Amino acid sequence: MPGRDAIRGRIMTVRGPIEPAKLGATLMHEHVLWDITRPKMRGSNDQGPEISLDNVWQYNYGEISHPRNYHLEDVAVAIDEVARMRDVGGGAIVELTCGGLRPDPLGLMAVSEGTGVNIVMGCGHYVEPYQDPRNHDRSVDDFASEMIGQVMTGAWGTPVRAGMIGEIGCSAPWTALERRVMQGALIAQAETGAAINVHPGRDPDQPQEVADFIRGQGRDLDRVVISHIDRTIFDTDRLLKLADTGVTIEFDLFGQENSFYALSDIDMPNDAHRLRHIRSLIDHGHLDRVVISHDICYLTRLTRFGGHGYGHIFRNVVPMMRRRGFTDDEVDAILVRNPRRLLTFV
Ligand SMILES: [Zn+2]
Incomplete structure (x- = not known):
């Protein structure tokens, strides 16, 4: 490909x-400018109460659950929050706000310029309930060529290029x-040399289903990251079986x-439990x-709204590790080497 x-x-x-x-x-899965307002809440004029102590x-x-908590468009707020991560040692963020979550590539560019932090943007489409209804009429090849374009020339009507494919939504x-979006992503992966991030469905066997599907398509699991393992897999047997396929396992709810x-209704682990899974x-x-x-x-996970912010892993999790x-060497692998390998185009 040229x-x-x-x-x-x-x-x-x-x-x-x-x-x-x-x-x-590198933090491998964040949202810096996003809108994950639940589909059933969209279009409501009532944002709910201001977030306060x-x-x-x-x-x-x-x-309480209100639209206000589910979106951020303010570049100045994002710059301040990301700068706090930079000040405690963070160098890069993979920002996986993709189709259905209102991605803002030019806003991300402004955040990167305003902080000096490297931001790698995702592409493709989130889970079906968030997708543009017109996607139902689109083919695998159509999705593939869209994602190839997002990586090779620019995404969402801008010249800003994606550096990863995903998070690709699966239910x-x-x-x-x-499944068609995933097939398109696999074609785009092979054509561009980018890596893929998968958002798996909330069933302990869904990550394995996706990994088996990808292998069945003759694709390379070495370039696949499976997100949200913390809320999906709770037993070591499933976890190790999935890791044995060659996918990268992402624990990405640190701070929750x-x-x-x-x-x-799951038993959400805490950071200590996450580290135990990583140790195994x-x-x-x-x-x-x-x-x-x-x-x-x-919003409530950002510092200014009472949350831990993007710096939590650097301030608290690395010392706990x-x-x-x-x-x-292990900390370096998890935060530097593995992200670098995955994000480097092959
Ligand atoms: Zn995400």
């Missing part, structure tokens, strides 16, 4: 390609439309420390298949 040689061996950020050595410590716990525990059960989870992956030889993040997509016997 242009592929120019990007091979480099990482594509929203401000253009960089040398992999310049990436820095008086109600932030209720927001976080699902006692449980997996819908026919979501209460047991409440709005979207299903490492003990089984999968150190090079683990990445971490916070998946911030609610060290206390729990993670070596410098």
Whole structure:
């Protein structure tokens, strides 16, 4: 494909390609400018109460739920929040706001310029309920060529190029439309050399279903990251079986420390439990298949609204890892080497 040689061996950020050595410590799954307002809430004029000390716990525990908490368009706020991560050692963010979540590529470019943080943007489409209804009429090849264009020339009507494909939305059960988008993503992956991020459905066997499907299509699992393992897989057997396929396992709800989870009735782990799962992956030889993040997509997870912010992993999780016997080399693999390998175009 024309242009592929120019990007091979480099990482594509929203401000253009960089040398992999310049990436820095990387959060592999965040949202910086986004709109994840529940489809049933969309179009409502009532944003709900301002977030305050008086109600932030209720927001976080699902006692109240309002559109206000689910979107951020303000570039100045995003710059301030991302700068706080930079100031505690974060170098890069993979921003996976894709089709259905109102991506803002030019806004991301402004955040990157305003902070000096490398931002790698995703592309493709989120789960079916969020997608443009017109997607139902689109073919695999149509999705593939859209994603190839987003990586090679620019996304969502801008010249800003995606550096990763995803998060590609999958539900449980997996819908026919979501499967077509995934097939398009696999073609785009092969054509561009980017990696893919998968948002799996909320069923413990759905990540394996996706991995088996990808393998069945003859595609390379080495370039696939499966997100949200924290809310999806709770037992070591499933976790290790999935890791054995060669996919990268992403624990990306770090900082989500209460047991409440709005979207299903699960036993949400805390950060310590997340680190135990990561330890068992490492003990089984999968150190090079683990990445971490916070998946911030609610205002109440930002510092100014009472949350932990993008810096939590650097301020708190890395010290906890060290206390729990993670070596410098292991921390480096999870935060620097693995992201660099995945984001470098092949
Ligand atoms: Zn996400």
